Amino acid sequence: MTGEEIKRLxxxxxxLVEATQQKSxxxxxxxVTFPDGETHHYIFRNIRSLEKVEDDVSNLFLWLWNAKDxxxxxxxxxxLDHNFVEQAVNNDPCLCICADLSNxxxxxxxxxxxxxxxxxxxxxxxTAPQSIFRSITxxxxxxxxxxxDPSGLEFQMPIIDKTGNEIxxxxxxxxxxxxxxETLKNEIELAT
Numbered sequence: 001m002t003g004e005e006i007k008r009l010x011x012x013x014x015x016l017v018e019a020t021q022q023k024s025x026x027x028x029x030x031x032v033t034f035p036d037g038e039t040h041h042y043i044f045r046n047i048r049s050l051e052k053v054e055d056d057v058s059n060l061f062l063w064l065w066n067a068k069d070x071x072x073x074x075x076x077x078x079x080l081d082h083n084f085v086e087q088a089v090n091n092d093p094c095l096c097i098c099a100d101l102s103n104x105x106x107x108x109x110x111x112x113x114x115x116x117x118x119x120x121x122x123x124x125x126x127t128a129p130q131s132i133f134r135s136i137t138x139x140x141x142x143x144x145x146x147x148x149d150p151s152g153l154e155f156q157m158p159i160i161d162k163t164g165n166e167i168x169x170x171x172x173x174x175x176x177x178x179x180x181x182e183t184l185k186n187e188i189e190l191a192t
Contacts, residue, residue: 001073002074003074005070006070006185009067010067010178010181010182012063013060013064013067016060017174019056020053020056020057020155020171022053022056023150024046024047024048024150024151025052025150026048027044027046027049040141040143041141041143042143043142045145045146046146046150048150050124050126053155054121054123057124057170057174061098061102062106065106068085068086068089068095068099068181071184071185071188072085072086075188075191078188088184094173094176095180097115097117097119098177100113100114100119101159104120105121118162119162121158121160121170122157122166123158124155124156125155125157125158127153127154128147128154129152131152132148132149132151132152133147134146134147134148157170158170159173
C-alpha cells in the first residue's frame with residue numbers, strides 16, 4: 001500500500017462528504033397516509049432527492065470503514081505492527097459505531113456489534129428556515145413547496161441504537177471518524 005493510494009482514499013472520503021452536503025437538485029416528493037386513511041402528497045422543488053443523500057451517506061460509511069483496512073496495509077508496508085490500527089478502533093467509541101454501521105450496511109449484520117449498541121442509520125431529516133422558500137401552495141391533499149435557496153437546508157441523520165434511542169448524528173460521527181483516521185494516517189507516515 002503506497003502513500004499515493006492512501007492519499008486517493010482520503011480524497012475519495014472528501015468527495016463523499018461533499019456529496020452528502022449537496023442540497024440542490026431535481027426535487028423530491030413523498031406520500032403520507034394518516035391513521036384516518038387520508039393520503040397527502042408533499043412536493044419539494046429544487047432540492048436533492050432525500051434517497052440520494054441517504055445513498056451518499058451509506059457510501060461514505062462504507063468507504064470510511066475501508067479506511068481502516070487501507071491504514072492497516074499501509075502500516076504493514078511501512079514495517080509497523082498493523083494491529084495498532086485495530087486497537088485504536090476498538091478503543092474509540094465513535095469508530096466502533098462507524099464500524100457497526102458499515103458492517104450492517106455491507107453485510108446486514110445484526111448478530112455482532114463492536115460497540116455493543118447494534119446501531120443503525122435512521123431516516124434522513126432536514127430543517128428549513130422560512131427564508132429559503134419561494135412559495136408554498138396548499139391544495140386538497142397536497143402541499144407544494146418551491147425552494148428558492150436549498151443551501152439553507154440542514155440535514156440530519158440519526159444513529160439509532162438497539163433500544164431505539166438516538167445516540168448521535170451520522171454526519172457528525174463521519175466527520176469525527178475521518179479526523180481520527182487522518183490522525184492514524186499521520187502517525188503511520190511519521191513513524192520510522
